[in-house]
Amino acid sequence: MAPSIQRKISPLSPLQQYAKDVSAAADILTAFCIEQGLPQPSFGAQAPSVTIPYSAPAEVQDARQQLISSAADLQKLATEPAEFLQNQAIHYQHLSCLRWLVEFEIFKHTPCGESISYEKLANNAKVPEFQLRSVTRMAMTSNLLCEPTPGHVSHNAVSALFVKDWKQLEWANFMTTVSMPAAAGFAEATRRWGADDEQNHVAFCVGMKTEKWPFEYWAQSKELSDRFARYMTSVQSSHSTSLEHLVNGFDWARLGAGVVVDVGGSTCSSTIALANAFPELTLVTEDLPDTIANATKLLSAQPQSISRRISAQAYNFFTPQPIQDGDIYLFRMIMHDWKNAECVAILRNQLKSLKAKPSARVLIMDTVLPPPGSISSVEEAILRVRDLAMIQSFNSTERDLTEFEELFRESKDEDGSLVLQNVIRPAGSVMSVLEVAYERFGECSIAKEHASEADGLYVNGDSVVVNASTKVV
Numbered sequence: 196m197a198p199s200i201q202r203k204i205s206p207l208s209p210l211q212q213y214a215k216d217v218s219a220a221a222d223i224l225t226a227f228c229i230e231q232g233l234p235q236p237s238f239g240a241q242a243p244s245v246t247i248p249y250s251a252p253a254e255v256q257d258a259r260q261q262l263i264s265s266a267a268d269l270q271k272l273a274t275e276p277a278e279f280l281q282n283q284a285i286h287y288q289h290l291s292c293l294r295w296l297v298e299f300e301i302f303k304h305t306p307c308g309e310s311i312s313y314e315k316l317a318n319n320a321k322v323p324e325f326q327l328r329s330v331t332r333m334a335m336t337s338n339l340l341c342e343p344t345p346g347h348v349s350h351n352a353v354s355a356l357f358v359k360d361w362k363q364l365e366w367a368n369f370m371t372t373v374s375m376p377a378a379a380g381f382a383e384a385t386r387r388w389g390a391d392d393e394q395n396h397v398a399f400c401v402g403m404k405t406e407k408w409p410f411e412y413w414a415q416s417k418e419l420s421d422r423f424a425r426y427m428t429s430v431q432s433s434h435s436t437s438l439e440h441l442v443n444g445f446d447w448a449r450l451g452a453g454v455v456v457d458v459g460g461s462t463c464s465s466t467i468a469l470a471n472a473f474p475e476l477t478l479v480t481e482d483l484p485d486t487i488a489n490a491t492k493l494l495s496a497q498p499q500s501i502s503r504r505i506s507a508q509a510y511n512f513f514t515p516q517p518i519q520d521g522d523i524y525l526f527r528m529i530m531h532d533w534k535n536a537e538c539v540a541i542l543r544n545q546l547k548s549l550k551a552k553p554s555a556r557v558l559i560m561d562t563v564l565p566p567p568g569s570i571s572s573v574e575e576a577i578l579r580v581r582d583l584a585m586i587q588s589f590n591s592t593e594r595d596l597t598e599f600e601e602l603f604r605e606s607k608d609e610d611g612s613l614v615l616q617n618v619i620r621p622a623g624s625v626m627s628v629l630e631v632a633y634e635r636f637g638e639c640s641i642a643k644e645h646a647s648e649a650d651g652l653y654v655n656g657d658s659v660v661v662n663a664s665t666k667v668v
């Protein structure tokens with residue numbers, strides 16, 4: 196066979212296929228930006244913090260995800276196995292540079308809209324100039340800060356965010372002073388304690404050099420509990436954990452003038468977001484007393500139209516739920532903090548309320564881990580970061596759907612148990628919303644009725660919806 200014909204019928208090489216996918220996705224994004232009059236994505240200092248809006252049509256969002264994932268795979272494929280470790284060194288140095296830049300407030304000392312010499316910046320920040328130069332130039336290779344003229348530093352779009360948005364800086368600070376040391380202490384924690392049940396036998400304690408387990412650690416003083424609350428607020432500023440996914444991830448309108456109880460709701464961010472979106476709802480935030488004291492203060496700063504519909508009350512979820520007329524008992528980012536036995540105890544404490552009002556539901560919003568390799572490696576890695584963070588802080592893990600269902604089956608009493616009815620992962624969210632009902636033994640499962648209507652995975656708008664008989668998210 197002539198080589199030219201052979202080439203025509205040969206499948207593309209993996210390198211070519213990934214490159215083709217990248218190119219096709221880049222075409223879609225470029226055309227979208229032209230059509231909408233948006234700037235093209237660029238490394239320019241004036242680039243917006245979000246170029247392709249999260250509200251863009253699903254095919255545009257998909258193209259962006261496809262581009263990120265194919266470009267990452269392409270890079271991995273082109274990198275030789277022998278170069279693997281060399282690249283790992285880049286990762287830890289990028290993070291240590293971020294730590295250094297935050298520690299010495301380099302972002303704040305760098306003026307916005309103009310450049311500054313290394314000498315002046317070093318003087319202002321009171322750091323050795325040669326260290327500043329090395330750290331900054333390394334950070335620039337991760338797209339943080341830039342050097343528009345030799346010897347002068349300036350903000351780029353990424354570093355400018357750390358000045359414009361306190362939440363980004365707070366998150367960077369927490370990541371590099373708490374999450375990073377905890378991750379670094381993981382091997383030592385496993386060597387010392389294995390899967391020991393003690394709450395303070397976790398990597399967090401090794402990394403933070405403390406004998407107090409995380410919640411005890413953050414509750415030690417007002418300063419620390421404020422810091423943790425600020426961190427939670429910062430994390431929620433990321434689109435992937437945005438409260439917008441809570442608002443869009445469930446049919447709240449069907450509750451009408453219903454009552455939503457946000458259990459472990461911290462300082463009312465979720466109830467405030469829901470109160471804004473659904474003016475008929477009445478909401479209660481429950482949490483431990485110190486957090487509720489903070490929540491009450493923050494609530495009083497809300498407009499009356501919101502604050503009058505939200506109450507904050509102290510409740511320990513290891514005791515029976517005191518509210519009996521709730522329509523929804525929401526647990527957002529709670530279950531992943533706890534091992535199965537504790538989750539079962541928390542859920543059992545809600546059963547009396549669910550039995551008192553059979554239409555009431557438990558709503559769990561947490562990461563649902565995908566089967567390995569079933570989604571792009573970049574998306575999967577983002578979910579697995581959350582899984583590891585849970586092990587390192589609480590010796591708990593994120594769960595896959597089978598593990599959640601196991602939890603619900605175990606959360607039973609003498610009359611019935613919890614049954615998963617629906618799972619929705621709103622587009623762009625790292626968490627799914629699981630709707631769970633109490634079902635008396637022998638009763639026909641509503642979940643099974645749903646299963647016959649839509650057998651398996653289907654798409655609801657931009658979100659992946661899975662009925663209870665399906666194991667894919």
Ligand SMILES: C[S@@+](CC[C@H](N)C(=O)[O-])C[C@H]1O[C@@H](n2cnc3c(N)ncnc32)[C@H](O)[C@@H]1O
Pocket residue numbers: 410427458459460461462464465481482483486510511512513526527528529532
């Ligand atoms: C990871 S935060 C999640 C906060 C909130 N649900 C959200 O989505 O941002 C966990 C929350 O659980 C609360 N918590 C921990 N132990 C608790 C307990 N025994 N009873 C009630 N709340 C508790 C913490 O104070 C904290 O606000």
